[in-house]
Amino acid sequence: MKELMQTEAVITVAGLVKRYGEFEAVRGVDFEVGRGEVFGFVGPNGAGKTTVIECIVGLRKPTEGTVRVLGIDPSANRPQTTAHVAVQTQSASLFDTLSVIETLRLFASFHQNALDPDDVVHQVGLDEERDHRSKNLSGGQARRLLLGVALVGDPEIVVLDEPSAGLDPAARQNLWGLIASLRIRGVTVLLSTHDMEEATSLCDRVAMLVAGRVAALDSPAELIRKRSATSTVSFTVPFNIDIDTLATLAEPGGLTTSVVGGALRVTIVTSDPDKVLRRVTFEPSVKASEFDIRNGSLQDMFIELAREEFSEPAQKPASLPSRGKRSRS
Template sequence: MNEPDRAVVTVDRLSKRYGDRSVLRDVSLRVHAGEVFGLLGPNGAGKTTTLETIVGLRRPTDGTVRVLGRDPSIDRRYVTERMAVQPQAATLFPTLTVAETLDLFASFYRDVRRPEEVLDELDLGEARRVRVKHLSGGQERRLLIAIALIGDPEIVVLDEPSAGLDPQARRNLWSIIRRQQERGTTILLSTHHMDEATQVCDRIAVLVDGAIAASGEPETLVREHAATATVTFEVPGRTTADELRSHDIPGEITVTAKGAVSLVGIVTDDPDAVLRRLTFSSGLRPRGFRVAHGSLEDLFIDLANRPASAAEGDRAHSP
């Protein structure tokens, strides 16, 4: 087990401006040892700028970034020996094979993992003799991740690792990330896929317009920000919203007639109370209950569409 509260990446009040354009404003976050931390946000929110500042490729205009206690733009060697970044596809040589490419990158490190083992973990064992220019998009992306892992880093930074992958390849990638976490690696990634954040991230921070709009465990954020659920069911014959309200059922009720039944939808923040009232006291003979809870996607859309001043209040929660 890792030390869960040891911060390996600390970002304090990071701001970045290009000329008079403000791209990041007061971004603060902590990534703890051994966790998978996700940076979420719509296009242009500042995810790449934040990650590139963390890896030392850009310097903050204001604020501080520390990786394992060091400034990554100054102690570059110390940091790059311990923190790996998934490179861009453009870094690869098209005529080298997969195995040759990994050997080349392995030669940059003092302590490396066995290339065959990394290739097998990334399901690239069978493609080891294929030239880079002949790889599929998914294989190329996995090779980029293999390159990030070959030096057995303490921290791995992945900028949109699932971009361009099909749903199955994305699921495979999530298993790879989880396996890497089990090896004790801390993983910092950016994504705009809500399902990815829910599936692989222990904690997330949502960046909107260069500022952190919310952060925490995905389930907690959903509970706090997307508290309502929708209960749907059907009732034989005809009923009305007024009749349901007369049974003291909490929530916003809509009723639609369909053939011999009435379809009912209730948006509520207390689905348990709705189900109790309906089954024990309404006498309505409801059936086919479904309860749909809010999702991270609802939260994301809500935060991305909120005016900047409304998101401001959430910043106090930044980790």
């Protein structure tokens, strides 16, 4: 766990509104991101994530409201912003004939205070591919090189758009480890993703955008706790079990059964999973096995919010937590 102490806000967004003609893509967004924080954006397509990020990196100017990055107006001061903020898009073109180290040396030459490209090769785990041409890299290796290109300028803030999209599980885990190491170095990471497992595993806080507004903002664990009042308890029992006995043990909660391999798979949705477990395990006639307890997840919340028509008024600015512990779920 990482303890979130009182920390400096390096990104401040207040009352952000962005219109394209009569279409309002962003409808009053407020939040802050602290130095060294991994801050996630999630939301359905069209929720406004890309527009908010483009305003943060200075590619678009807000219609209303303010955006400050390290105290700078990014749309008015693009050179200053790009000197401190690196962006890794989901896909980008590399020079096919350049090797990994040559690519990093090239991009290092664009920065006044660049990191040593040899060190960056090691940071992104491409030591063995150091002299491989970029066109011969696997998808995961190419994604690591793109991240290396973003890091070689020694940015204070890194913006990542769907960093692990399309990667196999091993490559994804490796990339997650690299992103987690940025936090340890004090680099602030702004992460846009549709992968709820990624957001849960990596982010200190997550902002869920729906219809151009922040529908929820907190740590993944707190978002799940606040939104999910029930858990699901599942277990397997012999096919000839007395259903009335099961129904009694399920209280409080609703019970459903299904036939699986000559046995009954029992599922109980309950607000008190511990009580249900005690009742089932302490009843010898039930002979339950293969227990599984499933609490709510960020994905459940994401799906629920995406189905709702978000009509609440814009939230107050989401300030940084003063003290507290970041928990994983």
